[in-house]
Amino acid sequence: MCGLVVIFDTRGRRDIPLETVARMNEVQRHRGPDEGGVHREPGLALGHRRLSIIDLATGQQPLFNEDGSVAVVFNGEIYNYQSLIPELTRLGHTFRTRSDTEVIVHAWEAWGEACVERFRGMFAFALWDRNQETLFLARDRLGVKPLYYALLPDGLLLAGSELKSLLAHGGMRLALDPCAVEEYFALGYVPEPRTIFKEASKLPPGHTLTVRRGKRIPAPREYWDVVFTLDNPISENDARAELLARLEESVRLRLIAEVPLGAFLSGGVDSSAVVATMAAVAREPVRTCSIAFSDPAFDESRYAAQVAQQLGTEHFVHPVDVDDFDLLDELARVYDEPYADSSAIPTYRVCQLARRHVTVALSGDGGDESFGGYRRYRWHLWEERLRAPLPLALRRPVFGLLGRLYPKADWAPKIFRAKTTLETLARSSVEAYFHSVSILRDNLRRQLFSAAFRTELGGYNAIEVFERHARRANREDPLALVQYLDLKTYLVGDINTKVDRASMAHSLEVREPLMDHPLVEWLASLPSAFKVRGGEGKVLLKKAMEPRLPQEILYRPKMGFAVPxxxxxxxxxxxxxxxxxxxxxxxxxxxxxxxxxxxxxxxxxxxxxxxxxxxxxxxxxxxxxxxxxxxxxxxxxxxxx
Incomplete structure (x- = not known):
């Protein structure tokens, strides 16, 4: 994996000091310790830090086309690059390397902004076309790789793989965005497109940004979205077989590397399914990495060991003290903006362990969102059955009043808390799901924030993030709605952010086969009953994996990475x-x-x-x-x- 930085003069051709772009590039050294490169010309500077994975000898960046008029700095992997090279060669393009990076410059020349629609992978890149005086920024469909940018008051556009690279420029104002603060305390992260700073933004997943010198900067353009059609007529038996074939194809694409490669293995369904698929298609035993907690209440290592033994992997386990809270300050340095998922601690440690043995690790991230694995999905479906008989216009005033009048009973099991149930019945589907995932609920945020800050917010509520996405979701199916919301918010802002920063802190590349966009699109076409049924989540994945994994692994209660x-x-x-x-x-x-x-x-x-x-x-x-x-x-x- 790599890190990129850009400084672009949108108004003219001012000189970009070498020390400025070098400083921005250097703060991301951890993303690419193997090599660094800088290119400057009037009004433009590109910087790159390289973690060498493919084409170790000739894949240096910035990388140029044949005449040097197009340059790219790139973070990620284009998994289908080998099939694109012959197509681009037939169109007259000459390749000087064997890297996926060179595919980007020639794809831009051949297809322009639509080039991203041909790429299958995880990527963020910045491409400069001198002849068109155009800077083109792009991010992958599911936001696996990050890309930040900021337009300064003097017309300079900054971009980088991490927020710290933009801060290192020194010209960006450090004013906090009040709406981002509200979103952070609701969700535990700052969702796209905001950052914690007013002047900086994240390029949303599945979007590009085309900036032409001397022109007004447009809004980012969306080139992909997932649509939950749920209309695939396939039988469940056939779907299991097709799922296995799709998983094998996705994993094969992610085994392309010229460095040691392995996988995370937690003992959960998703990582076990990925490792089982790797074992089925790989020529050599898979290297797997796990951590073991000292407290049995938080430890899943015995399940990981069981899977490793059955699949014959070369298994590495690292013991971690459950009281591993010395990382608090390190996490703040790694994440650059407020980030409150405490599972970042064990994630950081498992990446640290994996880097001792491999340079690339496959993970099971993305499985819960696409296969319907979160417990909160099943709870949401139960609540939806309660809400369904009555329209919201009736439920909101009646149950809202009853909920306010009924006394709290926090001591009781959740299902018997009448106040909570009444309040749930008074909410819309989106409001209810937002409430269920919020870290600080609306009333607590109102109490916590000062009167002056509430005035500054001007009534803004973080639920607007969910409402914005819900307007594009399938709202007829309750599971499809919350899956879509998670793919747009939690997966990108929490999970992908956590894994990218934790892995890059150790110069480790993580690849996610379950986020292969053709697989995600296919799963979105399947009926929701293939995903959640009878109180069981991930039905299709578990059934498909029954011949390859023990029942105990597939059907045990979900634990997840947790700390006390x-x-x-x-x-x-x-x-x-x-x-x-x-x-x-x-x-x-x-x-x-x-x-x-x-x-x-x-x-x-x-x-x-x-x-x-x-x-x-x-x-x-x-x-x-x-x-x-x-x-x-x-x-x-x-x-x-």
Whole structure:
């Protein structure tokens, strides 16, 4: 994998200082420790850090076409590049390398902006066409690879693989985006297209941005979206066979590498299915990597070992202390903006382990979204059955009032909490799902934010992110709706962000066979009953894998990567939480109500309530303020001096 940076003068041809682009490039060295390259010409600078995977000898970047008029810097893999080379050769293009990168420049010459529609893979790239004075930015369909950009007041456009590369330029203002703060505290990440900073954006998945010198910068153009048609007439037996064939094709494409390759193996269904498929198509034993937690309540390593033994993999296990909270500050440095998924800790560790043995690792990410694996999907379907008999216009006033009047019963099992059920009945489908995935619910965010900050928000609510996507979703089918919402939000903003930064911190490339876009499109055509049925998720995947994996692996309860936040915050991290949440850093922002911060801390410490998720979200926001904002301000003062 790699890192790219761009500085483009949209108004003229000002000189771009070498030290500026070199500084931006260098802060991403971890993404590409093998080689670095810079190209400058009047009004443009391209930088690249390379992690060599394919065509080790001649794949250096920036890479140019035959006459040097088109250049590209690229992060990712074009898995179908070998089939595109003969087609482009027949069109008259000459290849000097064996790399997938060179396919991009010739595909641009042949097909222009539509070139991305021919690519199958994970990618983010910036392409410069000197003859057309055009900068072309593109991101893959499912947002596996990141791409940030910012237009500065002086007309310079910056782009990079990580937000830290844009910050390293020194010209971007550090003003926080209030809407991004609201979204972060609702979801635990800042969803596309926002970043935590007003002046920077993320290029959304499945979009391109074409910038022509001297022209107004347009909005990004969408070139792909997944449509849940659910109208495929295939039988379930035939679907199982086709799924296996599609998985094998996807995995084969992702086995192309000139460096050691393996896979993550957690012992869950998705990673086990990927490894089982690798074992079926690979010529040599698969290398698999797992971590083992010291606390059995969080440890899945025995299941991973069972799968590894059955499939005959070369299995590596690394023990990790479940109290591995020393990574808090490192995570803030890695993620650049607030990020509150605590599973980033074990993800960071398993990437660290994998890099000792391989340079490329396949993962099972994306399976829950496409196959219907999350427990919250089944709960949402149950709630939808309650909501279905009555129209929203009737449910909202009646059950909304009853929900407000009914006393809370947090001590009771969820299904018996009448207040919660009444409130659920008063919501629309989108409101209900947003509520179920929110880390800090609407009422808690309202209490937590200061009066001044609520005024600055002007009524904005993070649910607008979901409403925007829901307008394009299949709202007739409740499962298809929430799958689409997750593919647009959680998968991109949380899962892909987590894996990209954790893996790149260790110069490890991660490939996701379950996010192969033809596979995702095909799964979206299948009936929802193939995915969730009778309280069981991932029905089709599990049935297809029964000949290859043990029943115990396929049908055991889902665990996921978890850490004991509640215990940490009452024990070894108690004082750190107090310092972070009740100290000066959060107070000086003016964003929060100090009394509510104190109530959250005290209620959790006493054991009256479990506020571990909100506390972690606040803790990571404070770490962002100290590390990203504090360090950036200090660096700018140093450069100025």
């Amino acid at each position: 936040l509640a215990r940490w915050f009452r024990g070894p991290l108690r004082e750190r939480v107090r310092r972070a949440l009740l100290g000066d850093a959060l107070a000086q922002t003016g964003l929060f109500n100090p009394a509510v911060l104190r109530q959250l801390v005290q209620a959790h410490e006493s054991g009256r309530s479990d506020h571990s998720a909100p506390l972690w979200t606040l803790l990571m926001f404070e770490a962002f303020l100290r590390h990203t904002l504090g360090q950036e301000a200090a660096q700018r003062e140093s450069v100025a001096a």
